[in-house]
Amino acid sequence: MNILIKNVRIFTNDAQDTLLENQAVVVEGTRIGAIGPEEELQARYPKYRYIDGSGRLLMPGLVNAHMHFYGTFARGLALRKTPRNFHEILKELWWKLDSALDLESIYYSALVQVISAVKHGVTSIIDHHASPNAIDGSLDKVEEALALLGLRGLLCYEISDRDGREKCEQGLVENERYIRKCQQAKVSEPDYLFDGMVGLHASFTLEDESLRRAAEIAKATECGCHIHVLEDSVDATITRDRFGKGVIQRLADCGVLGRKSIAAHCIHLAETEADMLAETETVVVHNPQSNMNNAVGRADIFELLDKGVLLGLGSDGMCADIRPDVRTANLLHKHDLRKANAGWSEIEKMLLKNNPKIYQRLTGQLIGEIKEGYLADLILVDYWPPTPMQGENFWGHFLFGIVDAPVNTTVINGRLIMHNKKIAGLDEEGIAAHARKCAEAVWKRFDY
Numbered sequence: 084m085n086i087l088i089k090n091v092r093i094f095t096n097d098a099q100d101t102l103l104e105n106q107a108v109v110v111e112g113t114r115i116g117a118i119g120p121e122e123e124l125q126a127r128y129p130k131y132r133y134i135d136g137s138g139r140l141l142m143p144g145l146v147n148a149h150m151h152f153y154g155t156f157a158r159g160l161a162l163r164k165t166p167r168n169f170h171e172i173l174k175e176l177w178w179k180l181d182s183a184l185d186l187e188s189i190y191y192s193a194l195v196q197v198i199s200a201v202k203h204g205v206t207s208i209i210d211h212h213a214s215p216n217a218i219d220g221s222l223d224k225v226e227e228a229l230a231l232l233g234l235r236g237l238l239c240y241e242i243s244d245r246d247g248r249e250k251c252e253q254g255l256v257e258n259e260r261y262i263r264k265c266q267q268a269k270v271s272e273p274d275y276l277f278d279g280m281v282g283l284h285a286s287f288t289l290e291d292e293s294l295r296r297a298a299e300i301a302k303a304t305e306c307g308c309h310i311h312v313l314e315d316s317v318d319a320t321i322t323r324d325r326f327g328k329g330v331i332q333r334l335a336d337c338g339v340l341g342r343k344s345i346a347a348h349c350i351h352l353a354e355t356e357a358d359m360l361a362e363t364e365t366v367v368v369h370n371p372q373s374n375m376n377n378a379v380g381r382a383d384i385f386e387l388l389d390k391g392v393l394l395g396l397g398s399d400g401m402c403a404d405i406r407p408d409v410r411t412a413n414l415l416h417k418h419d420l421r422k423a424n425a426g427w428s429e430i431e432k433m434l435l436k437n438n439p440k441i442y443q444r445l446t447g448q449l450i451g452e453i454k455e456g457y458l459a460d461l462i463l464v465d466y467w468p469p470t471p472m473q474g475e476n477f478w479g480h481f482l483f484g485i486v487d488a489p490v491n492t493t494v495i496n497g498r499l500i501m502h503n504k505k506i507a508g509l510d511e512e513g514i515a516a517h518a519r520k521c522a523e524a525v526w527k528r529f530d531y
């Protein structure tokens with residue numbers, strides 16, 4: 084579909100944080116075709132579908148750099164035993180929930196979050212999936228949910244040895260199959276919405292052989308690995324006890340790190356481990372809401388950025404929207420350091436510049452900027468600035484206004500997915516009802 088969006092303030096998210104007024108944006112096919120004066124573009128493209136933004140803010144869609152769609156059915160689940168620490172949270176909740184998922188519940192877990200993403204202006208998600216009793220084809224099910232609306236996704240299956248060698252091997256096969264499927268699709272359709280990478284749970288649930296096999300697949304498919312790293316000190320303690328070395332050293336030795344790999348969390352880094360992440364150019368993703376929820380500590384985002392690590396922001400399954408994590412990141416570091424000026428430009432960089440950069444580096448997809456030739460992932464936000472807004476103070480408006488402003492329109496890959504807060508043809512109530520049925524069945528299978 085070709086669209087012309089006019090009567091908007093445009094935050095382009097270029098290096099200068101340019102804010103344009105009295106300009107329009109033209110979407111041609113999957114890409115941004117032109118940006119220029121409204122009257123000129125209207126004259127040039129008289130037959131395109133007009134969208135009048137009524138003075139709203141038009142900006143690039145947001146990226147969530149670490150998510151778990153599969154966690155949806157934890158919502159409202161009552162545990163018999165209250166976990167007292169991170170390892171118990173994994174054992175009592177997440178490893179029991181993922182074991183209870185079948186292909187249908189995987190689809191509905193994802194679909195509920197996909198709808199939420201579109202409604203909240205998130206247009207690309209990097210997901211990390213686990214379902215040890217429904218591994219084969221699980222990534223296709225996640226993809227099916229994304230495809231129903233047209234959300235962009237970079238998917239992987241989280242391998243682990245916690246359920247035995249065979250399931251780990253199945254997980255590796257699923258990752259490789261899915262990566263190759265996406266690569267094949269891109270041959271005929273370069274702007275195909277989906278990509279794959281190799282997922283791994285965390286080093287303390289993986290044997291050396293599994294780490295090496297994952298790295299081999301990543302190398303063979305020219306992809307990276309996506310793994311939880313030092314989210315809690317238990318990762319370091321078990322790794323040290325069993326393998327006699329630090330987590331980062333072990334991952335480096337097995338070939339898991341690298342410029343296309345994501346290390347999520349990186350909270351409990353020992354001295355020199357941040358340097359190793361920087362040297363290997365490994366991407367790190369910070370997940371502040373989840374870290375606070377699990378009471379696992381705070382990543383030193385300042386050290387990581389200082390050392391040149393490409394650091395992004397994720398929600399780790401807390402929600403599909405990334406904006407609550409933007410606000411949390413801003414508050415967490417200030418509060419923890421008792422330093423009112425900590426974490427301003429850093430959080431801005433992580434969300435607006437680094438998240439799209441991570442997505443581009445890992446998939447080759449040109450997103451995150453309103454620029455001719457870029458993929459048309461755009462959101463129209465109900466934000467009419469109540470105080471003067473220019474490019475240089477945009478972040479102040481984002482952090483204290485846009486962060487919770489409703490999203491009116493979402494365009495992904497040039498497709499108008501949501502307009503005037505309506506997603507065409509979507510029976511949200513019916514989907515939720517079906518999801519509840521799936522959740523009931525999952526809760527029945529849940530090993531309390």
Ligand SMILES: [Zn+2]
Binds near residue numbers: 311
């Ligand atoms: Zn995670």
